[in-house]
Amino acid sequence: MAIHPVILCGGSGTRLWPLSRQSYPKQFVPLVGEETLFQASARRLSGRDFAAPLILTGSDFRFIVVEQLQSIGIDPGAILIEPEGRNTAPAILAAAMYLAKSDPDAVMLVAPSDHVLPDTEAFHDAVQQGLAAVEQGRLVTFGIHPAGPNTGYGYLELAAEPDGTGAAVALKSFVEKPCIDTAKTMVDAGNFLWNAGIFLFRVGDVLDAFNQLAADLVAPVQGAVDGAKPDLGFLRLSPEPWQNCPDISVDYAVMEKATNLSVVPYSGGWSDLGGWDAVWSESQPTDRGVVLSGSATSIDCANSLLRSDSENLELVGIGLENIIAVAMNDAVLVADKSRAQDVKLAVSALKSKNAPQATDFPKDHRPWGWFESLVSGSRFQVKRIHVHPGASLSLQSHFHRSEHWVVVQGTARVTLNDASKLVTENESVYIPVGSVHRLENPGKVPLVVIEVQTGTFMGEDDITRYDDKYARGEGAKG
Secondary structure, three states: OOEEEEEEEOOOOHHHOOOOEOOEOHHHOOOOOOOOHHHHHHHHOOOOOEOOOEEEEEHHHHHHHHHHHHHOOOOOOOEEEEOOOOOHHHHHHHHHHHHHOOOOOOEEEEEEOOOEOOOHHHHHHHHHHHHHHHOOOOEEEEEEOOOOOOOOOOEEEEOOOOOOOOOOEEEEEEEOOOOHHHHHHHHHHOOEEEEEEEEEEEHHHHHHHHHHHOHHHHHHHHHHHHOOEEEOOEEEOOHHHHOOOOOOOHHHHHHOOOOOEEEEEEOOOOEOOOOHHHHHHHOOOOOOOEEEEEOEEEEOOEOEEEEEOOOOOOEEEEOOEOEEEEEOOOOEEEEEHHHHHHHHHHHHHHHHOOOHHHOOOOEEEEOOEEEEEEEEOOOEEEEEEEEOOOOEOOEEEOOOEEEEEEEEEOOEEEEEOOEEEEEOOOOEEEEOOOOOEEEEOOOOOOEEEEEEEEEOOOOOOOOEEEEOOOOOOOOOOO
């Protein structure tokens, strides 16, 4: 019996700003190791016992999901596009309803896309322990043995202390994020585990739970699933019924009310990377507690994280202690490590002053590749454009700007009005205002173009689109 992984892939991760932003959240970033958190999650939920993963994500991330899965050799099952974020309860219910169409007895393993579980074998063993409870009609969640008292996590109170075999234990209650004194008391008691937000159950059982305990969700989610429409290999949930779904977590909607819940204790290592302090602890600090990443240098620092994600920016720390310093080419964070959970306040402050760094990632990812702005002024902008092999931008024109493209890597096929030609390295082409044009990469290596824009307006919404292989409508970016 194959287990159907359901990967929830829609969060924004503001506590890991500036690396994680609304336009490119933490699950798509290689925070710990070479792979992104999403790739590591997909790899962990693959293998002999698993069906192809079912992904739930937002429209802006759909092509990133496919690209990152393809790069590690994993073919997804369905990718369901949520019209807008409605928290975990509607997403999990939509996945269950989708799977029920083909197999109402299917077992689904629901997991976030941004957690770290370094011991895949131990996690698979825990899943097998959970299956025994699932066969008895139980809804299973996974609890993490606390490494110590922590006020950043919710807790699971077990009906009995785990016996050490890893077998599932009945759940007594959910506990909200506690104060430090309560956390210490619970850890000392031995029958409290951190709530990992990972679930295992049969489709039919979780549908019964929603029908009994969260009936107000059933009709709108069913309408969104029944009205879903295919779109370039994705399945877009119908937006009209979806907007009637309450924004609610599965814990509040169902799990805290269910009487058939069991918990599998897990001690194989886990982190939700909920802040830069967690990234620091998961990154194997040196003997002096220093973590370096990218172009970063430490001189007499201790218990600090120094990270530069800009290839042209050297970050140097001297005599720092208990400091987080993260540098990108458009923003720098410096914070006391004890205030890691307050980084989200920086995002709120930047939003209040309308700073684009609050939400926009320096690299703007598109289905054909990505671009980044290198320099801009009142009537010009210079961009680096990266086009994947075989990909192409839309056939488009601009009202307010002209463009000059210089190929610095690969070969471009350029359409300009009624003509088409190949442009190779060290060659350039000029695109006058109003000209209908397209940039394509016909080769097998990435195409890199330096684009110089001049005109009165350089916004991404100055696009009239005539044809697009990715079926993006008028006004879409890129």
